[in-house]
């Protein structure tokens with residue numbers, strides 16, 4: 001590709017839609033930096049700016065392939081490498097996020113094949129017939145010389161395996177890189193609030209895989225979806241291939257429930273207070289979208305208590321018109337999980353228990369520690385909040401309940417697997 005054409009395409013991509021963020025062209029790796037070997041020319045000095053301004057600068061420079069972004073001091077450093085460049089190492093560094101240009105969409109930034117005549121077929125290098133191959137590890141994937149005299153070579157556009165990742169069930173576990181909706185609209189990044197404001201910030205939902213602008217299903221919708229870069233269309237489903245293999249089996253229990261009870265397959269069909277549950281295949285008295293045929297892995301049989309949406313425990317719609325849903329906390333927890341028996345009142349501001357793990361099982365960071373995260377809330381700032389050891393607490397009365405900073409450098413904080421003592425709404429039904 002001619003450099004001039006590359007610049008034009010980059011500009012067209014940048015300005016083609018006023019609502020598209022320049023960050024859309026980048027993949028983020030949290031708390032990571034790229035290290036060059038000593039002796040390589042140093043990258044440009046850091047400059048002040050927002051992450052988006054940084055992305056804009058990087059996009060309009062053909063030499064730039066990635067950048068470090070320091071959120072705290074709003075500094076960015078443009079880099080001429082990616083993690084796939086020779087002599088480059090990835091390293092954890094909690095000060096930076098690393099943004100790398102998404103490979104296949106960056107015109108002009110990959111090595112040209114000008115020296116390509118050295119790619120001569122041999123029995124071992126796989127250059128047979130006229131098949132698409134990738135002897136120079138072009139990041140756009142396999143390519144070939146073309147029969148059109150004006151086009152020396154061209155990428156064959158073969159999908160990367162990760163793009164071909166398929167989904168099972170309702171795609172809650174889908175972690176592929178489809179970043180367009182089924183109408184072809186580009187997705188909005190989950191870590192941005194424009195053009196659409198939304199509640200699914202990646203830091204708040206660390207277990208939902210809300211990476212970059214990829215299609216995901218954080219809210220138990222029917223299929224993966226995303227907010228779109230079109231201001232007139234808030235969100236839309238994505239087309240993701242369905243796997244041929246069977247879904248990962250859940251840990252099925254019958255007489256008790258484990259974790260959040262997603263594998264509970266027992267026959268309890270009344271609420272704690274004895275109200276019969278509404279059948280899942282009925283829309284009376286409560287209208288809902290949990291149709292058994294749309295949620296094939298969730299076993300929405302009869303009117304049994306189930307957890308199809310990642311709520312804290314099995315629940316059901318009730319047969320009473322004035323009570324839409326109720327948890328089925330009268331189902332016992334399995335005996336190997338006695339630790340999780342604790343509960344909290346209200347938002348858990350006065351929870352003083354000893355749970356010290358997040359809902360994902362990550363160990364909490366001690367409140368008095370400064371690593372891996374520098375806490376804004378500490379025993380010094382909140383002396384009344386009982387911030388002891390690394391126990392889950394709710395010093396700021398967060399509406400999602402007790403939380404903690406975590407020992408995982410990539411997860412600044414998360415909520416703890418402690419249940420409210422009374423019955424709140426299942427997560428998918430809260431407004």
Ligand SMILES: *[C@@H]1O[C@H](CO)[C@@H](O)[C@H](O)[C@H]1NC(C)=O
Pocket residue numbers: 249250251336
């Ligand atoms: C199923 O439960 C057992 C017993 O608690 C546990 O050891 C195992 O890891 C669980 N398997 C899955 C897939 O969650």
Ligand SMILES: *[C@@H]1O[C@H](CO)[C@@H](O)[C@H](O)[C@H]1NC(C)=O
Pocket residue numbers: 267269270276277303
């Ligand atoms: C609950 O299920 C049992 C069978 O498991 C059935 O006999 C009973 O009628 C059901 N009760 C309600 C309220 O649906």
Ligand SMILES: *[C@@H]1O[C@H](CO)[C@@H](O)[C@H](O)[C@H]1NC(C)=O
Pocket residue numbers: 346347349397
């Ligand atoms: C916590 O927040 C809730 C809702 O905003 C409020 O009703 C409650 O009084 C607050 N609790 C404390 C202890 O501040």
